[in-house]
Amino acid sequence: MKQKILGLFLTVLLLFSLFNVSDTLAATETTEINVSLGNKAGELVFEPNHLELVAGKKYKIKLDNPSPTKHYFTSKDFADASWSQKVEAAKVEVKGAIHELELKPSAEAEWVLVPMKPGTYELHCSISGHAEAGMVGDIVILSE
Numbered sequence: 001m002k003q004k005i006l007g008l009f010l011t012v013l014l015l016f017s018l019f020n021v022s023d024t025l026a027a028t029e030t031t032e033i034n035v036s037l038g039n040k041a042g043e044l045v046f047e048p049n050h051l052e053l054v055a056g057k058k059y060k061i062k063l064d065n066p067s068p069t070k071h072y073f074t075s076k077d078f079a080d081a082s083w084s085q086k087v088e089a090a091k092v093e094v095k096g097a098i099h100e101l102e103l104k105p106s107a108e109a110e111w112v113l114v115p116m117k118p119g120t121y122e123l124h125c126s127i128s129g130h131a132e133a134g135m136v137g138d139i140v141i142l143s144e
């Protein structure tokens with residue numbers, strides 16, 4: 001009898017750990033990509049300035065601005081080629097068409113999207129002079 005109860009307990013424990021594993025798998029289906037707008041030294045760059053995503057997969061692009069000035073993450077064609085689920089920033093969730101994100105110093109934002117249309121799309125900061133100074137990049141959507 002004691003053995004049976006122990007067996008049942010272990011089965012329940014095993015089931016719980018299986019569920020936990022499937023939860024973890026579901027969570028990892030979203031690929032996270034970190035992109036910094038500018039850096040602490042104040043250089044006008046995206047870090048990294050080249051992103052590669054695969055069409056049909058889900059991504060969370062985590063943007064942050066470690067620099068002393070505000071910057072934009074502007075990539076209209078990439079946004080048009082993707083399905084945006086939402087953007088989360090400072091407890092606000094934005095849904096719908098998103099083409100450009102403004103990040104003030106030390107701001108962070110998370111853009112959850114599924115790239116759809118393969119191609120190479122330009123990225124830039126739309127503040128006057130920043131793109132010219134090197135604040136540009138490209139985003140490649142690879143086919144599935």
Ligand SMILES: [Cu+2]
Binds near residue numbers: 044070072126135
């Ligand atoms: Cu900028």
